[in-house]
Amino acid sequence: MTDILRTIDLSKRFSSTVALDHLNMIVPEHSVYGLVGPNGAGKTTTIKILMNILQSSEGTAEIFGRDSRRLSPHDFTQIGYVSENQQMPEWMTVEYFMNYLKPFYPNWDSARAQELLRQFDLPLDRKIRNLSHGMKMKAALASSLAYRPPLIILDEPFTGLDALVRDEFIAGVLECAEDATILISSHDLSEIETFASHIGYLENGRLQFSEEMTSLTERFREIEITLTNPVQSPASWPAAWLNKEQSATVVRFVDSHFDQERTIAEVHGMFGAVQQINVSSMPLRAIFVTLAKAGRKAA
Amino acid sequence: MSQTLHIFKKDVRHLRFEIAIAVTVAALFAFIETKHALRPVDIANSSTPASYLALLLLPVTWWMLIGRTIHDEALPGDRQFWITRPYSWRSLLSAKLIFILAFINLPMLIAQAVIVHAYGFSFAVELPGLLWSQVLLTIIFVLPILAMSALTNSFVQLIAGILTPCVIALALAGLSFNFRPQFILIGVAGGLGLLNGHEWVRSYLIFLIITVAAAAILFWQYSRRRTIMARGFAVAAWILVAMMFYLISWPAIYRIDSALSRTHVDLSSAHLVSDLGAKGMPIAFRQGADYVGVQIPLQLKGLPAGTSARIENLSETFQVPDGTTWKSDNFSWENPKGPDQQFFVQTGFYGAAYLQRNDVPVKVHGTLYMTVFGNPHTTQVPFGERSVPVPQVGLCSATENPDRQNYYSVICNSAFRSPAVLVSYRFVQSNGDSSTEIDPLAGRRQLSFFPFPADLRISPVSHDFKMSYSIVPWDHAIVQTLEPLGHIQLDFDVDAGRARMHRSDNNEKIRP
Numbered sequence: 001m002t003d004i005l006r007t008i009d010l011s012k013r014f015s016s017t018v019a020l021d022h023l024n025m026i027v028p029e030h031s032v033y034g035l036v037g038p039n040g041a042g043k044t045t046t047i048k049i050l051m052n053i054l055q056s057s058e059g060t061a062e063i064f065g066r067d068s069r070r071l072s073p074h075d076f077t078q079i080g081y082v083s084e085n086q087q088m089p090e091w092m093t094v095e096y097f098m099n100y101l102k103p104f105y106p107n108w109d110s111a112r113a114q115e116l117l118r119q120f121d122l123p124l125d126r127k128i129r130n131l132s133h134g135m136k137m138k139a140a141l142a143s144s145l146a147y148r149p150p151l152i153i154l155d156e157p158f159t160g161l162d163a164l165v166r167d168e169f170i171a172g173v174l175e176c177a178e179d180a181t182i183l184i185s186s187h188d189l190s191e192i193e194t195f196a197s198h199i200g201y202l203e204n205g206r207l208q209f210s211e212e213m214t215s216l217t218e219r220f221r222e223i224e225i226t227l228t229n230p231v232q233s234p235a236s237w238p239a240a241w242l243n244k245e246q247s248a249t250v251v252r253f254v255d256s257h258f259d260q261e262r263t264i265a266e267v268h269g270m271f272g273a274v275q276q277i278n279v280s281s282m283p284l285r286a287i288f289v290t291l292a293k294a295g296r297k298a299a
Numbered sequence: 300m301s302q303t304l305h306i307f308k309k310d311v312r313h314l315r316f317e318i319a320i321a322v323t324v325a326a327l328f329a330f331i332e333t334k335h336a337l338r339p340v341d342i343a344n345s346s347t348p349a350s351y352l353a354l355l356l357l358p359v360t361w362w363m364l365i366g367r368t369i370h371d372e373a374l375p376g377d378r379q380f381w382i383t384r385p386y387s388w389r390s391l392l393s394a395k396l397i398f399i400l401a402f403i404n405l406p407m408l409i410a411q412a413v414i415v416h417a418y419g420f421s422f423a424v425e426l427p428g429l430l431w432s433q434v435l436l437t438i439i440f441v442l443p444i445l446a447m448s449a450l451t452n453s454f455v456q457l458i459a460g461i462l463t464p465c466v467i468a469l470a471l472a473g474l475s476f477n478f479r480p481q482f483i484l485i486g487v488a489g490g491l492g493l494l495n496g497h498e499w500v501r502s503y504l505i506f507l508i509i510t511v512a513a514a515a516i517l518f519w520q521y522s523r524r525r526t527i528m529a530r531g532f533a534v535a536a537w538i539l540v541a542m543m544f545y546l547i548s549w550p551a552i553y554r555i556d557s558a559l560s561r562t563h564v565d566l567s568s569a570h571l572v573s574d575l576g577a578k579g580m581p582i583a584f585r586q587g588a589d590y591v592g593v594q595i596p597l598q599l600k601g602l603p604a605g606t607s608a609r610i611e612n613l614s615e616t617f618q619v620p621d622g623t624t625w626k627s628d629n630f631s632w633e634n635p636k637g638p639d640q641q642f643f644v645q646t647g648f649y650g651a652a653y654l655q656r657n658d659v660p661v662k663v664h665g666t667l668y669m670t671v672f673g674n675p676h677t678t679q680v681p682f683g684e685r686s687v688p689v690p691q692v693g694l695c696s697a698t699e700n701p702d703r704q705n706y707y708s709v710i711c712n713s714a715f716r717s718p719a720v721l722v723s724y725r726f727v728q729s730n731g732d733s734s735t736e737i738d739p740l741a742g743r744r745q746l747s748f749f750p751f752p753a754d755l756r757i758s759p760v761s762h763d764f765k766m767s768y769s770i771v772p773w774d775h776a777i778v779q780t781l782e783p784l785g786h787i788q789l790d791f792d793v794d795a796g797r798a799r800m801h802r803s804d805n806n807e808k809i810r811p
Contacts, residue, residue, distance in 0.1 A: 073385035
């Protein structure tokens with residue numbers, strides 16, 4: 001796998017606010033990279049710098065190995081970009097919009113464009129200004145997939161979409177997933193979880209971790225220990241244990257570096273003999289909430 | 300090129316109603332102006348509300364069209380769909396420029412050509428003026444709005460962007476110690492190139508700044524989209540334009556204009572005589588609380604035969620023996636006339652209290668800037684509808700007014716630029732026994748060696764109309780022109796003595 005997209009010590013300041021703080025992120029080719037994080041974490045700023053919409057304050061962003069500030073029109077023929085807050089040419093009909101964009105892309109696939117329009121059930125003769133938000137997002141996606149771009153960048157694409165439209169949208173994106181590299185920023189972790197191969201967690205402009213989805217879900221476990229006898233809360237806990245809670249005989253925490261043998265050994269080391277240890281895998285949403293809570297406490 | 304045309308076609312489709320309005324207004328303007336051309340002497344009809352409305356609507360429709368087409372792919376902001384699409388900035392900018400050429404410049408070029416043709420001017424002869432007129436209209440009416448549109452993303456922002464510097468300029472001017480309300484009019488007139496004579500130098504410097512600034516902003520915005528920096532550049536350009544009215548002195552303008560003159564006569568022996576003995580003495584007199592008026596008789600000598608001089612401007616410094624000096628910016632004069640070429644200049648300064656306290660005489664050092672005219676040329680214009688070509692003026696016609704008995708009129712139409720010569724008019728009887736000069740002040744506007752074939756004006760034909768009432772029946776009109784031959788700058792030093800008390804007989808201003 002080569003890196004199709006990466007940032008090197010990327011920083012962005014808006015006046016005195018630091019939006020990105022020396023961000024180093026790599027998106028491997030053919031991956032579906034979910035960029036997640038709380039509001040204001042810097043996800044959209046990162047994407048806008050990658051797309052050369054915003055200028056960075058420090059550091060560089062690269063797409064296809066090229067500095068994003070030097071992206072050429074040809075590079076943009078290789079990128080499909082959809083953002084929830086993008087302004088569309090409202091006066092155009094859907095059909096005119098697609099026909100207008102066609103000459104910009106040498107690799108425009110008219111058959112695929114027709115198929116996408118049909119798949120998304122888009123009314124061709126309706127002006128974009130008269131489309132619902134969901135329809136507009138589908139029109140934007142159709143116009144961005146019709147030329148089969150090797151890189152698809154989706155910025156908060158699910159915001160404001162109902163469940164049905166969301167499913168259609170994801171289905172459209174997934175059709176390209178095998179051929180393309182996809183970078184998607186979203187709050188909707190349950191959706192991301194279904195198709196992301198990699199996850200990057202951004203908080204306060206810093207990338208807290210970036211790894212493969214399987215590795216992430218394997219290293220986070222929710223642990224519940226039932227103690228034989230009540231014990232006092234330990235003075236210090238392992239750094240990897242997050243969101244610790246303790247009642248008289250029950251201890252709960254999230255182990256962010258779960259390894260069955262090591263974790264059980266650590267539990268015994270801290271609490272002695274225990275009556276029962278329950279280990280549960282965690283959905284991405286639960287991992288995200290755990291990390292967000294832990295981040296807030298640390299802050 | 301294909302992308303350029305593709306974007307252009309999209310803009311045409313989107314803005315077809317705005318295009319229709321702009322082209323209709325241009326056609327209306329051409330229609331109204333050509334209607335006047337059919338009745339060239341009836342000047343009363345040349346300034347109808349419809350013609351004023353057309354003149355007002357033309358720039359408004361242009362600005363609307365420019366704003367709309369540029370804002371279709373707005374440059375500031377981070378949410379526009381097109382900035383993540385494979386647009387080439389060169390294609391985008393080219394498409395916008397072609398759009399403006401097609402729907403602003405081309406209709407205006409056609410309208411002006413039709414009007415000029417309707418007035419009887421030769422299209423081939425007036426082609427340079429026609430083309431240069433397009434250049435000037437583009438510089439003043441298109442480029443600034445084009446640049447401002449590239450710095451904004453909506454029509455409301457554009458209007459705010461245009462009005463804000465105007466309001467700031469007015470506020471600053473209001474705070475300025477030397478501010479006078481007429482400065483606003485002078486500024487507006489200067490910006491529009493309406494100031495006569497040598498002021499073309501200042502106007503063209505402003506045009507140059509506007510052109511360079513607009514080109515830089517467009518290049519910067521389309522190639523880089525750095526709106527904050529480009530807006531800073533625009534503010535700097537506005538300040539520079541405003542400063543042109545203060546930074547460029549009149550003598551500098553005069554020197555540049557003089558350098559372009561093709562002096563046809565030897566003016567080296569021209570000089571001023573200030574000591575006229577019994578014929579006149581300089582007088583300094585107190586006028587009001589602190590004002591000292593100074594009246595100076597002068598004589599111009601050494602002009603070549605057959606030439607006459609006209610004063611264009613004057614600068615003066617007043618000095619007293621202890622070295623204190625004052626400068627004057629308030630003066631009037633009469634032009635050298637008669638066989639002895641004598642004339643007066645009247646000026647003054649605020650220093651009467653100082654002079655009274657110190658009881659000292661005043662010395663005046665002055666510089667006169669003059670234009671020398673010669674090579675008179677006369678053209679006879681018979682009464683009737685037929686126009687007669689007058690060299691360096693245009694087409695002139697004379698009429699006995701059929702509706703108003705004993706009224707005679709003459710009109711000279713000039714295409715694209717004001718006459719480069721002094722023009723005066725006479726009505727005469729065929730036997731030459733009697734003649735009358737109409738409006739002897741005619742032609743007192745400043746003349747220059749303006750090298751370009753067109754002034755800045757929307758309407759391509761300017762009129763000089765004179766009417767006279769006479770019970771003497773006239774046979775025809777005469778149009779006389781005097782050619783500017785060169786500029787001269789002459790210094791004088793006079794001792795005006797001690798300031799006398801107020802003299803009411805000297806209080807009247809000399810009419811320039």
